[in-house]
Amino acid sequence: MSAPALTFNAVTAGYRKTPILQDVSFTIPEGEIASIIGPNGAGKTTLLRVITGLVKPIRGTISLFGHPLENLRAAERARLVGVVPQSMETPMAFTVEEVVMTGMVRTANRFHPPTAEDRARVERAMAYTDVSDLRFRVYAELSAGEKQRVVIAMVVAQDPRLVLMDEATSHLDINHRLEIMTLVERINRDHGATVLMISHDLNLSAEYCRRLILLDHGRIVADGAPQTVLTEQQLKAVYHCDVNVQTAVGTGSITVTPARRWMPDRSGSGIRIHVVGGGGSAAEIMRQLNLCEYTVTAGALNAGDTDTDLATALGLEVAVEKPFSPITPATLDATRKLVTLADAVVVAGLPFGPGNVANLVLVQETLTAGKPVFLMRGIETRDFTPDHSATRLAESLRTSGAREWDTPADLLPLLPSRECKRTMN
Amino acid sequence: MNKSRAVLLVLILGTPLMAWLCLILGSSGIGFPDLGTPIGKAIFSLRANRVAGGFIVGAALSCAGVVFQALLRNPLAEPYILGVSSGAGLGAAIAILTGLSAAGLAWLPGLAFVGAIITLTLVFTIAHDGGSPSVYSLILSGVIVSSVCSSILMFMVATAPVEGLHSVVWWMLGDLQPAGLPMLLTCGSFMLAGALALWSLSPELNAMTLGTETAHHLGIRTGLIMGIGLVLATMITAASVGLAGLIGFVGLIIPHVIRALVGPDHRRLIPAAALGGGTFLMLCDALARTLLAPREIPVGVITAIFGGPFFLLILRAKRRRGWMA
Numbered sequence: 178m179s180a181p182a183l184t185f186n187a188v189t190a191g192y193r194k195t196p197i198l199q200d201v202s203f204t205i206p207e208g209e210i211a212s213i214i215g216p217n218g219a220g221k222t223t224l225l226r227v228i229t230g231l232v233k234p235i236r237g238t239i240s241l242f243g244h245p246l247e248n249l250r251a252a253e254r255a256r257l258v259g260v261v262p263q264s265m266e267t268p269m270a271f272t273v274e275e276v277v278m279t280g281m282v283r284t285a286n287r288f289h290p291p292t293a294e295d296r297a298r299v300e301r302a303m304a305y306t307d308v309s310d311l312r313f314r315v316y317a318e319l320s321a322g323e324k325q326r327v328v329i330a331m332v333v334a335q336d337p338r339l340v341l342m343d344e345a346t347s348h349l350d351i352n353h354r355l356e357i358m359t360l361v362e363r364i365n366r367d368h369g370a371t372v373l374m375i376s377h378d379l380n381l382s383a384e385y386c387r388r389l390i391l392l393d394h395g396r397i398v399a400d401g402a403p404q405t406v407l408t409e410q411q412l413k414a415v416y417h418c419d420v421n422v423q424t425a426v427g428t429g430s431i432t433v434t435p436a437r438r439w440m441p442d443r444s445g446s447g448i449r450i451h452v453v454g455g456g457g458s459a460a461e462i463m464r465q466l467n468l469c470e471y472t473v474t475a476g477a478l479n480a481g482d483t484d485t486d487l488a489t490a491l492g493l494e495v496a497v498e499k500p501f502s503p504i505t506p507a508t509l510d511a512t513r514k515l516v517t518l519a520d521a522v523v524v525a526g527l528p529f530g531p532g533n534v535a536n537l538v539l540v541q542e543t544l545t546a547g548k549p550v551f552l553m554r555g556i557e558t559r560d561f562t563p564d565h566s567a568t569r570l571a572e573s574l575r576t577s578g579a580r581e582w583d584t585p586a587d588l589l590p591l592l593p594s595r596e597c598k599r600t601m602n
Numbered sequence: 603m604n605k606s607r608a609v610l611l612v613l614i615l616g617t618p619l620m621a622w623l624c625l626i627l628g629s630s631g632i633g634f635p636d637l638g639t640p641i642g643k644a645i646f647s648l649r650a651n652r653v654a655g656g657f658i659v660g661a662a663l664s665c666a667g668v669v670f671q672a673l674l675r676n677p678l679a680e681p682y683i684l685g686v687s688s689g690a691g692l693g694a695a696i697a698i699l700t701g702l703s704a705a706g707l708a709w710l711p712g713l714a715f716v717g718a719i720i721t722l723t724l725v726f727t728i729a730h731d732g733g734s735p736s737v738y739s740l741i742l743s744g745v746i747v748s749s750v751c752s753s754i755l756m757f758m759v760a761t762a763p764v765e766g767l768h769s770v771v772w773w774m775l776g777d778l779q780p781a782g783l784p785m786l787l788t789c790g791s792f793m794l795a796g797a798l799a800l801w802s803l804s805p806e807l808n809a810m811t812l813g814t815e816t817a818h819h820l821g822i823r824t825g826l827i828m829g830i831g832l833v834l835a836t837m838i839t840a841a842s843v844g845l846a847g848l849i850g851f852v853g854l855i856i857p858h859v860i861r862a863l864v865g866p867d868h869r870r871l872i873p874a875a876a877l878g879g880g881t882f883l884m885l886c887d888a889l890a891r892t893l894l895a896p897r898e899i900p901v902g903v904i905t906a907i908f909g910g911p912f913f914l915l916i917l918r919a920k921r922r923r924g925w926m927a
C-alpha cells in the first residue's frame with residue numbers, strides 16, 4: 178500500500194497568528210477525486226495555500242505522498258503538486274506554447290534549448306487538452322475557457338501527482354465547466370493523478386467527486402460521499418440559507434438549489450402564525466415562514482411525524498400528540514392555546530381523518546373569533562373521514578371568509594406582514 | 603518563432619556595423635581616424651572609448667529595465683524605479699561639489715555607485731517586513747527613499763557654486779565622457795557578469811511574469827528570485843549610472859520595443875534588449891557628439907528626442923506582441 182497522496186494531521190494554520198484552519202485532519206488516498214466545499218471564509222483557500230506551502234501551519238503536520246511538506250524543496254514540491262488557479266493572467270504576450278512550456282520550468286535545463294523530449298512532453302500536453310491549434314496564439318487574447326485549457330496543459334506538462342483545482346471552473350459557462358471537469362477526470366484516469374478541488378459549485382462537486390469535505394469556520398463539518406455530506410440540514414447549518422437537495426431517481430445525481438427568499442422587503446417579525454400540518458405537508462411553509470422571520474407555532478402534530486421533527490429542529494413551539502394516536506382533548510387544549518396567541522392560522526395540504534379532524538374544528542372556532550384563516554386548496558381530495566366532515570368543515574370555513582392558497586408563493590403575500598427596508602449586508 | 607529569430611540575427615549582425623559607423627563619426631569630422639598619426643590615434647581611442655561606454659551602458663540599462671518590468675509586473679518599471687538614480691545622483695553631486703571628481707577619475711563613478719548601493723539597501727530594508735517584500739512595498743519604499751535623496755540633492759544644488767552646479771546638471775542629463783580604459787573594463791565586466799546572471803534566470807523570469815503564485819506552484823522560490831533579480835538589475839544600473847550619469851528613456855522604452863519585436867520569452871528578450879539598447883545608446887551618443895559639433899548635446903536629451911517618435915511607430919505597429927494589460 179503506497180503512502181496516501183495527502184495527509185493533514187491536526188493542522189492549525191492562518192495568517193499573522195490568526196488561525197483560519199482549526200485542527201484539521203484528513204487523508205486523501207492516491208487516485209481519488211475529492212472536493213472541499215464550504216461557504217466563503219470557511220478556510221478552503223487557506224487549506225489550499227497550506228498544501229502549496231504559501232501558508233505555513235502553526236501546528237500540525239502535512240505530508241505529500243509520504244514526504245513531510247516542510248522537508249520538500251520547492252522543485253520537489255512542484256513535481257508532486259500542481260495548481261489550476263481560478264484564472265491566470267499575464268501582461269506579457271506569451272504564446273500558448275510558451276505558457277505550456279513554462280510548466281516544465283523546474284525540470285528543463287536552463288542552459289540548453291528545450292530537448293526533443295521536452296518538446297514531445299509539451300506536444301502531448303497540448304494535444305491532450307486540445308490546445309495544439311492555439312499554439313501560436315497569444316495567451317492573453319484567448320477566451321476564459323481556452324485560457325483554462327492552456328493552464329491545464331501547463332499543469333499536465335508539469336506532470337504533478339496531485340492536482341489542486343482552486344475554483345478552476347467558476348469563471349466558465351456551463352459547457353466549458355463540463356469540458357474542464359471532463360478533462361480533469363481524464364487526467365485522473367489516464368495519468369493516475371489525484372485531484373483535490375475547491376469549489377463553490379456543490380452540484381459540480383457532487384457530480385464529479387466521490388468524496389466531499391465540508392468545511393465551516395476552519396473545521397471539517399462533514400467528510401464522505403456526496404449523499405451523506407449534502408444534506409439539507411447540514412448545508413443549512415453551514416450556509417445559513419435554506420436549500421433543497423434533490424436526488425435524480427434515474428442518475429442518482431444530487432442537485433442542491435438554494436431556496437428563494439420569498440419576501441425580500443417584508444418581514445413577519447413579531448407576527449405569530451399557527452400552522453396546521455402533518456406528514457411533511459407543512460415542512461416547506463414552516464421553513465419559509467421561519468425564514469421570513471414569523472413566529473411560527475404548529476400542531477396538533479404526532480410525535481415522530483416529519484413536520485414535528487422539522488418544527489422541533491427549527492425551534493418552533495409545537496403541540497405534540499403521541500405517535501400514531503388520535504388527538505386527545507389535552508393536546509387539543511394545548512393547540513388551542515397556541516392558536517389563541519396566533520395572529521393568523523394556516524392550514525397546510527395535509528390529509529384529514531377521524532384522528533386529526535379535530536384540528537379543523539379548532540380552526541373553525543378561530544375564524545369565528547375573527548382571526549384570518551388560510552386554507553390550502555383541495556381538502557375534498559384529502560378527506561378520509563367516513564362522514565366527509567373535513568369537506569363540510571372546509572366548505573363552511575370558505576363561506577365564513579377563509580382564504581385559499583396553492584403554493585407558499587401564493588400564501589406569503591396574503592399573510593399579515595410588516596414592511597422593512599432592504600439592507601445590504 | 604522565426605520572426606523573432608530574424609530580429610535577433612539582425613541585432614547580432616547590425617551591432618558591429620553600427621559600432622563601426624559610430625567610430626567614423628565625431629566632432630573632429632566624419633571619417634575613420636588615421637591611425638598613423640598620434641592625433642589620429644588619440645581621436646580613435648577617444649571615440650572607441652565613447653562607443654564602448656555607450657554600448658555597455660545602453661545594454662546594461664535595457665537589461666535592467668527588462669528585469670524590473672518582469673519582476674514588478676509593471677509596464678512603468680525602469681532601472682531607476684527603486685530610487686537608484688537619486689542615490690547615485692547624491693553620490694555624484696558630493697563627488698563634484700567637494701572637488702573629489704577633479705582629484706581622480708574614479709571618484710565620481712565610485713561615489714555614484716556607492717550612493718546607489720546605499721539606496722538599494724535602504725529600500726530593501728524598509729520594504730522588508732518579516733517575509734519577502736511585496737512589489738508594492740518595494741515600489742513605495744523606492745519612491746520614498748528616492749524623494750528624500752532628491753530633496754537633499756536639490757538642497758545641495760541650490761546652495762552650490764555656479765561652476766559646480768553646471769557639472770552636476772550636466773551629469774544628471776547623462777554624459778558618456780571617457781572615464782578611462784580601466785574604469786570601462788571594470789564596469790564593463792561587472793555589467794557583463796550581471797547581465798549573464800540575469801540571462802541565466804530567464805526561465806524563472808518567464809514564470810514570474812505569469813504571476814508570483816503561479817511561479818511558486820511551478821516550483822520557483824519566488825522570494826529568492828525576486829531578491830536576486832532586483833539586486834543584480836540594480837547593481838548593473840548603479841554601475842551604468844556611475845559611468846554615465848542619469849540616462850533616461852533607454853531602460854524604460856527599449857525593453858518594450860524589443861519585447862514587441864521578439865516576444866516576452868526572456869531567453870531571447872534579454873540578449874536582444876542588451877544588443878538593442880547598447881546599439882541605440884551608442885548611436886545616440888554619436889549624434890550627441892556630431893550634431894552641433896564642436897558643441898556636445900547631453901546624450902540623455904538625444905535618447906528621448908530621437909528615440910521617442912521612432913519607437914512610438916514600432917510600438918504602434920507591433921502592439922499585439924507588446925504589453926497586454
